[in-house]
Amino acid sequence: MAHQDLGSGAAARMAPAGLSKNEIMVWETLAAGDDPLKAYEILDQLKDRGVRAPMTVYRALDGLEGKGHIHKIDGMNAFVLCNHEGPHLVQTFLVCESCSNVKELEMVAVEAGILDAVRKSSFEMNTARLEIKGDCEACAA
Numbered sequence: 001m002a003h004q005d006l007g008s009g010a011a012a013r014m015a016p017a018g019l020s021k022n023e024i025m026v027w028e029t030l031a032a033g034d035d036p037l038k039a040y041e042i043l044d045q046l047k048d049r050g051v052r053a054p055m056t057v058y059r060a061l062d063g064l065e066g067k068g069h070i071h072k073i074d075g076m077n078a079f080v081l082c083n084h085e086g087p088h089l090v091q092t093f094l095v096c097e098s099c100s101n102v103k104e105l106e107m108v109a110v111e112a113g114i115l116d117a118v119r120k121s122s123f124e125m126n127t128a129r130l131e132i133k134g135d136c137e138a139c140a141a
């Protein structure tokens with residue numbers, strides 16, 4: 001099964017086109033580290049750049065999520081950069097319960113299966129997010 005590492009590649013990437021100034025700052029903050037960040041942690045890091053209002057961060061996170069550039073890890077209430085090209089409805093993550101490391105997986109068969117089952121139920125899906133919890137390679141060793 002093909003999968004990509006969210007961590008190492010992300011820092012070298014350029015912010016996507018079509019973002020607001022605040023969205024770019026939030027994107028860059030997430031790109032600078034490997035770990036998922038909560039909204040208040042992003043705010044903390046942006047204080048030096050003149051961001052004071054939590055709403056500024058929330059709005060930028062909403063915008064980035066809507067455009068498919070970041071994902072929310074519900075179980076951690078934190079955000080990570082998407083490592084796929086373009087928005088995708090089915091999102092799959094490996095979430096380490098020991099060190100909070102998160103890796104986004106590409107699971108084509110899982111995505112096709114979910115979309116097919118949802119379609120058969122005549123349900124209009126917004127997002128499906130699967131958090132696979134356990135220990136990452138480093139923590140399991």
Ligand SMILES: [Zn+2]
Binds near residue numbers: 082083
């Ligand atoms: Zn993604």
Ligand SMILES: [Zn+2]
Binds near residue numbers: 097100135136137140
């Ligand atoms: Zn770990």
